[in-house]
Amino acid sequence: MSTPLDTPDRGGTSVLDRELEELIQQETKDPGDHERFSHYVQKEKIVESAITGKPVRALCGKKWTPGRDPEKFPVCPSCKEIYESLTK
Numbered sequence: 001m002s003t004p005l006d007t008p009d010r011g012g013t014s015v016l017d018r019e020l021e022e023l024i025q026q027e028t029k030d031p032g033d034h035e036r037f038s039h040y041v042q043k044e045k046i047v048e049s050a051i052t053g054k055p056v057r058a059l060c061g062k063k064w065t066p067g068r069d070p071e072k073f074p075v076c077p078s079c080k081e082i083y084e085s086l087t088k
Contacts, residue, residue, distance in 0.1 A: 038070035040079040
């Protein structure tokens, strides 16, 4: 009878390491979560990006070239939290 310990390791990490990585990913945002939100960026940087095509960096750290209507998406919780802590 086979046990989990008898199963060959896939990818070089143990089962516990993979489970820990999954927990960390669940506690942080999934990689695509940034795409589901509108982010806080300085207006000057957005204008500059529109002219030059240069990417901008949001308060939460996301870097991208703006091109969609931010009104169609909810505000990024991380950006909102950072912004509120700066305005106090």
